[in-house]
Amino acid sequence: MILLAVIFSKAFYTTSLNSYYTFYLISKFDVSIENAQIYLFAFLASVAVGTLIGGPVGDRIGRKAVIWVSIVGVLPFTLVLPYANLFWTGILTVVIGMTLASASSAIIVYALELVPGRIGMVAGLFFAYPSAWRGSGGGARLGR
Numbered sequence: 001m002i003l004l005a006v007i008f009s010k011a012f013y014t015t016s017l018n019s020y021y022t023f024y025l026i027s028k029f030d031v032s033i034e035n036a037q038i039y040l041f042a043f044l045a046s047v048a049v050g051t052l053i054g055g056p057v058g059d060r061i062g063r064k065a066v067i068w069v070s071i072v073g074v075l076p077f078t079l080v081l082p083y084a085n086l087f088w089t090g091i092l093t094v095v096i097g098m099t100l101a102s103a104s105s106a107i108i109v110y111a112l113e114l115v116p117g118r119i120g121m122v123a124g125l126f127f128a129y130p131s132a133w134r135g136s137g138g139g140a141r142l143g144r
Contacts, residue, residue, distance in 0.1 A: 003111050006071055007126055010100055013074070017043065021093065029086045039090050046097030054102030063106040070103030 021043060025036040058066040077092045077099070084092055111122045 003107055003114075004125060006067065006103070006107060009071065010103070013100060014047065014097075017093070017096075025086075025089070029089070031086070039093065042090060043093045043097045046094040047101040050098035050101030051104050053098070055105040057102060058106035058109070063110045066106040067103045067110065070099055070101075070106075073099045 018040070021040050022033070022036040025031050025039055026033065031039075054066055054070070074096050077096050081089060081092050081096075108122070108126055111126055112119065115122055
């Protein structure tokens with residue numbers, strides 16, 4: 001149940017940033033749509049890199065450590081984000097994306113270890129659930 005809450009929080013955070021980051025940059029820093037999309041691309045690329053890096057790091061230092069660092073580690077960067085200038089906003093969101101995504105593989109492997117032989121159930125809960133949340137516009141609905 002705790003792992004599902006972690007997955008939910010990761011999906012919520014990523015979906016929210018994915019949906020509103022461009023508008024935040026345009027509103028706060030008066031950047032063009034094209035430049036805001038470049039910052040969004042940097043965030044999404046950092047999520048991909050964080051996902052790739054998280055697996056080997058989890059093997060080296062342990063899955064639980066990666067999960068905790070991934071969830072708690074974004075807090076200081078998130079709290080500083082509203083006070084940062086445009087340059088540091090870009091840097092902070094890249095760090096947030098990499099840190100948050102680094103636990104993806106560790107969470108899946110940890111869940112598979114907790115429920116051996118239930119690969120379909122784990123895949124459904126940990127892949128379909130966040131995808132359904134993102135696909136249904138869960139983050140966008142919260143903005144109304």
